[in-house]
Amino acid sequence: MEFYSERLNYRYFTEQDFELFRSVFSDEKVMKYAWIDKIDKDDDMALFFNDFLNHGNELNSNSSYAFAVFVRENERFAGFADIVINCRNPNGGCGEIGYFLLPEHWGKGYATELSETLVKTGFTRLGLHKMSARCNSKNLKSESVMKKVGMIKEGELRKVRFKNGSWDDEKHYGILIEDWKCDKQ
Template identity: 30%
Template sequence: MNWVGSKVSTQRLSLRPIQDQDLQHIYRGLSDPKVIKHYGVSFSSMEETKEQMDWYRKLIENKTGIWFALELKESNEFIGAVGLNDIKKEHRRGEIGFWLLPEFWGSGYISDAVPKVLEYGFRTLKLHRIEAWVETENEKSRKALTKLGFQYEGTLRDHEFKNGRFISVDILANIVDNFV
C-alpha cells in the first residue's frame, strides 16, 4: 500500500497528504463555527490543533488512514481537507470525512474530491467498504454523499453528546462493487 507521497488531482483540485505546514489552515477550518457545526472535531487554540496534526501523522505511520489537503489547482490555495481514517485492514473497511472552508461551499469541490479518495481507498488501499458517519442534521453532506453513490444504512439515535445535547448520526456506505 502506498501511503506517503500520494498526490492526486482533479480538473480543479490538487489533493496531497496533509503536512505540518498546514497547521494554520487546519486551525482556521476546525475553529470556524460554520465548519464545526456538524463536524466531530473542533479546536480553540493552535496548541490543540497540533494534536490533530499528530493524529494525521499517526494515521500514516500506523497505516490506519490518510488525510489530504484540498488546494485549488490554479492558485494552490488551501480550501479544506478530505480523508480516510479508522481503516481496519482485516475487514477491508474505512471511514471517509471531509470539510471545506465556508467561502468554498456550494462550488462542487467535495463532488470533485471524494471520488478520488474513494478510488484511492478502493484501488490503492484495497478497501471493500467506505463508511461515512454524518450528523443527522447535516443534510448537505448527506445529500452530497448520496449523489456520490453512498447508501443510507441507518441512524444511531442520540449516539453522541455535543454542545450540551444528544445528537443522532446517520451511517452511509459505499462498497467497491458500486464504485465505477
C-alpha cells in the same frame, strides 16, 4: 504523497501546514455539524494536528491518511480530507472518508468531487472492498454528498454526537466495491 482530481489537488499535511489546519478546525461554521467542537487553544490544536501528520510517502498499511486539499486553478487551500481504515485483511477491508471545507468553497461541488476521489482511492489504491461515511443527521448537505457518490444509507445511530449542549443523531452511509464498479460502467 500527492494526487489530484478534476479541480482539486491533494497532498499529505506537513508540519508547515499548522495554520492551514487551524483555519479548518477553529472555524465555527465548518465545525457546526462535526463530531468535535471547534478547537480554540493552541496546545489542543497542536496535539490534534500531530495526530493527522502522515509520516510515510505512499499509501500503504497506515490506518489513516489526512490530506490538505487545494483548488487546482489558484492553489488556494480549500480544506481537509481523510480516509480512515477501520479494518483490513488480504481480501480487502473497510474505510471511512471525511472532509471539512472552508466556507468560501461551499456550494461549488468540491465536496462531491473530493468524496468521489476518496472513495476511488480507497478502492483502487488501498484495495478496500467497502467505503463509508457518516454525518450529523441535521447535516442534509453532507448526506446529499454521500448519496451523490453512490452510497446508500445503512442506518442511523440515535443521540451519539454531543453538540451545542444536546445529543444529535448520526447517519451512516456506505458503498461496496462491486456497486461502485457497476456505477462506473
